[in-house]
Amino acid sequence: MSVSLKKLLLGEQGLVVIFALAFIVVAVFVPNFLTERNMLGLLQSVVTIGIVACTMMFCLASRDFDLSVGSTVAFCGMIAVMASNATGSILLGLIAALLCGALVGLVNGVVIARFRINALITTLATMQIVRGLALISSDGRAVGINDPNFYQLALSKFLGIPAPIWVMLVLFIAFGFILNRTVFGKNTLAIGGNPEASRLAGVNVVSMRVWIFALQGFVCAIAGILLASRITSGQPNAATGLELSVISACVLGGVSLAGGRAAMAGVIVGVLIMGIAENVMNLLNIQAFYQYVVRGLILLLAVLLDNLRSGAVGRRG
Amino acid sequence: MSVSLKKLLLGEQGLVVIFALAFIVVAVFVPNFLTERNMLGLLQSVVTIGIVACTMMFCLASRDFDLSVGSTVAFCGMIAVMASNATGSILLGLIAALLCGALVGLVNGVVIARFRINALITTLATMQIVRGLALISSDGRAVGINDPNFYQLALSKFLGIPAPIWVMLVLFIAFGFILNRTVFGKNTLAIGGNPEASRLAGVNVVSMRVWIFALQGFVCAIAGILLASRITSGQPNAATGLELSVISACVLGGVSLAGGRAAMAGVIVGVLIMGIAENVMNLLNIQAFYQYVVRGLILLLAVLLDNLRSGAVGRRG
Amino acid sequence: MASFLEFKNISKGYPGVQALSDISFAVEKGAVHGLMGENGAGKSTLIRILSGDQSADTGEISLDGSVQHYSSARDAFDAGVIVIHQELQLVAELTVAENLWLGRFPAKAGMIDFKKLVSDVSQKLEAIGIDVDPRIKVANLSIGQRQMVEIAKAVMLDARVIALDEPTSSLSSRESEILFALIGKLKAQGKIILYISHRLDEVFRLCDSLTVLRDGKLAAHHASLAKVTRDQVITEMVGREISNIWGWRARKIGTERLKVEKLGGRLLPNPVSFDVRSGEIFGFFGLIGAGRSEMARLLYGADHRHTGTVTIDGVAVGGNNPRHSIEAGMVLCPEDRKFDGIIQGRSIEENIAVSSRRHFSPLGILQPGKEARLADRFIEKLRIRTPSRKQDIVNLSGGNQQKVILGRWLSEQGVKVLVIDEPTRGIDVGAKAEIYNILYELAENGMAIIVISSELPEVMGISDRIAVMCQGRIAAVYDRDAFDERKILAAALPDRSAAAVA
């Protein structure tokens, strides 16, 4: 391997480069992969993960952890549908859902940051509580949408690309900007890197953490609304297990669970790796049980490659 | 509250005391709770969680994380049944299962400790791979046990108490001893407290971590064998979601996810809290959807109380 | 002139410890006020209360006559108080510039002005003579460089009160001079400076007034240092006299014990070779970033060796695993106690016994009685101030933590080569003398000892031979009879033309 190639692969953007190579390989060898239809389908299939990953990145970067995202997505989707049905106004429904999402996040944040309760346990608890609420409010059944205009949220297109994908792209850009260019982003990284030092430097660690969780809840609500619109109903059982997929996507993308490290480009790649793996396995008609094994191996491979890279860069601390 | 009572509640053993109080309250107010039958049923219902929590405690105490336990339990149960059926010898079946369990753990350990891959991702990957293998090896079906003596593993009693409960008790005692009274246990805690400092102090961090994972796999195999015997078949879908229950039980019991802190008594209490919560909700006939909410609230309450306690003790950190 | 900063009846207790009891004193504007005391006397606690990080149980602080009621570090900032804590408080993943601005980034509508961020920092660093690139991550700096960055925080904000908690503990004299010049400037601007140090020379040189704490109580307050002697201050601190803290004594030096050939690694591109004889104390001196700590880590196998061999008594020691070194009879007491030393969340007893317990744990089963006795022995010998050996190590004062780490290595058995990096970082005068004595004893018993220190008097005071490192290579080696402060310093200074790198 020539030196400059090695540098490219193992440099800061290593994962992105590796991903690009893998993408080319897949595009060449998997039939039907690189068609416009499949690309749009692929992107739509990662909308929920992608949107939630934006804020999960902040959450992990500040050394927190959120297991309640899946429940929140389902709950907010239900609220959007039920409130729209009840009030007859889609707008009111959306507002209600966004508020509920932010509220769930706020509760998480306050309990975790102010009462200093372990984030894993807290969000595991809210995960169950919120799921319970979603089930109770609908008696465990899906709720249909009265106003067909609600479907348009997911169906409408701009430049040939469906709205949910646009929303995801906009959020990618927005949160990438927030992470790198704003005080909020830098403070998030600082808190994750060294909470004690950040506090002593005058960063309001508690309120930062509360904000991050509230934002997470809000963004989950967006994902929930789009999901409800796409599946044309509010489903209390939707998005189970989402939390692990989202966290994996983030970690794959180089976000450190020990806090302090995150990059939007990495997270996007992480999300895409997860999506492409599913997509390709289905295109290749891999048997269900083998899909488990393949999915696991891809995860391992991706971190292994990324690790080679960071191992080569090397760090002491 | 008198001073000495306060001291008792908020002291080292605070969670245990709070738990004892809660237990008395439940015993008085919930009918049928404090019967011998119910107590035995309760203990049997926590056997799987309890057994796996023993080693999960080590894993968390050394700052690691293992999501693959549920899959490993299911896989080893399958192996025990299939190997017994194939060889006609229950003993060989058990040995095969224990070896497989240890092997899964070993793989986890080597990948995580030697190749320095993130534990969350690695065990998420093995969780899928192992579940896939369990499904593939049985074609997704439950495997019946040929030799009825296999059932005796779970049914035989000693002093009126079924064998699985004895196994759990023995493991509680053994791992409690290992944690507090052996170099292995102390080194585990040291690694969790500060891995780099432990390495410089001559603790063989890599091989310790590998050992802990291998032990975890081995213990999962024990749990898997007992489970297969209790449900009289090997089921590839068994024990899904076990990982989160076990981790919650440990964290409830005061094991720190940041490593370095663990106590067997706490973990036992954590396991019992989880078991009693389920048990009492069913005794009180709480509706399924509300059970989610109640379960979440109990989790929150338990950590909140524990937190008040440690908040009162105060640490610099 | 009226008092500007005043502590009134401050008390603070922790479970089992009364860290401060009824402390009152005042400091005037434009003065440098020293704060001295043994390890665990309560200096850092007082500073932490001043910084808003902790609150006093009773008592109050007033600035310019108005009583302060702040409840967080942020409030203290706003009141014009800036504190440089004893433990480095930097975020390794952020750049130097970002660290210096943390908590008050220059921003418009939440968006950071990166140009201003970097250029302001460059200017400030240059003005005070700190040679660090503001755009690199703190993770890539050596401890000494980090300490300089930390010090730069003091001038980033226009504060009224600046408190420095042991700022020079891992600086060599050249960098210390930069700090002193800075303090002089701040003083001239009429700031008020609280200065904590265990180095008497510094205190006498810098301070106008001095407060001595002992066991959390006010032991003495000197409004002026004109008529105060060093011995008097030592007595006030320690409660007894210490005549000669170095106490070097001649001893028999044996044959070669440790031989190092062409040792090199990633942070030490130019391999170094040297040897140490049994009974010899071999000092390493250098400016910050000279590569001494890296040399020690490579020697010990803590970092990956690229080249070189290490032999002890003719037997080669395998690299890349500290365990091999320990088994071969070599131990390293690391410089960065927070990241490489203390095991957070565990007791003093466990922190001491972590390595040596294998000698008395048959079949891996502990003998708690033995560990307790071991811990008690070192708590007494090193004068560790703690309510109990069960105390969590994070609750100890910085100096006491350092002593526990020393205890860990001094309790090892069969050690042939002892490497200590900044052994007395943050340790008080009384305990220092104690530690030197232990080193001499060990050397007399035939141990080869490598001492790395940034404190030139210390290296000169206790070593039999000194190697001076500069920019990753050994620039010179002097025998004890050839020690000369000026020559050593000159050898440590990088060639001006080649000094571009940070």
Next chain:
Amino acid sequence: DVKIGFIVKQPEEPWFQDEWKFADVAAKEKGFTLVKIGAEDGEKVQSAIDNLGAQGAQGFIICTPDVKLGPGIVAKATANELKMMTVDDRLVGADGKPLEDVPHMGISASKIGEAVGQAMVDEIKKRGWDMKTVGAIRVSYDQLPTAVDRVEGALSALKAAGFPQANIFDAPQAKTDTEAALNAATVVLNKNAGIKHWVAVGLNDESVLGAVRATESVGIPADGVIGIGIGGAESAINEFKKPTPTGFFGTVIISPKRHGYETALNMYDWIANGKQPAKLTLTAGQLALRDNYAEVRKELGIE
């Protein structure tokens, strides 16, 4: 060439494995390609349909994770120009009425439940138990609508035959596996230690098995228990193969053969020959007992 998708909601379940297996048989016979995709929730269904569209399939058969997904699935299928049929569960619109336009083959969940309940009533009578002294364990998983329908179907048959409501005890399982059912049922048994005769219903064989294991662990003899499962896959067969009878009395087998083979065939006919399948085909479940399960399976074409 023809490409047909077969989407199921729980790919790990033996039932769906069997459906796939039989659909594969049809694919071999007719020489078309079958693409099997598991889709556990609404979102996965959406991307599965997109995926099929992208790889050029002409139609698909689906067992949906939730019947309310109806309009969304229809819209997706139309957008991708795919023909569609449903199997097992029938799609409903926003108003809760079945989408009549989509061809469907299946069996209603409450009908299966009723078959279970009827078999129970017959056996209770045969054993000569007094309904008033019999307890019923309702192993429930209420967040799954199909589960509710099945269990309620069985209980309605019991109640119709005079089974007292007060003797029905809820055992909510936290997950759908045997261990969870075992733990939940144990509590019910211990709470009602006085009752000597028990019947157990649940959403599938695994949950009923859990209840049966619970009766064994508290020492209720096998002839005091009537557990009837639904599905008839390996877990049930293993039970019948045990040397001595257990409380697991029988299981209502539903045939994956028709559901898998016939639907795939119909879809092929539709695509290749333009022959529209029937809008609604209802199949029946059949009770299998310890001594006749082999015949029943043969009859249903499973063996």
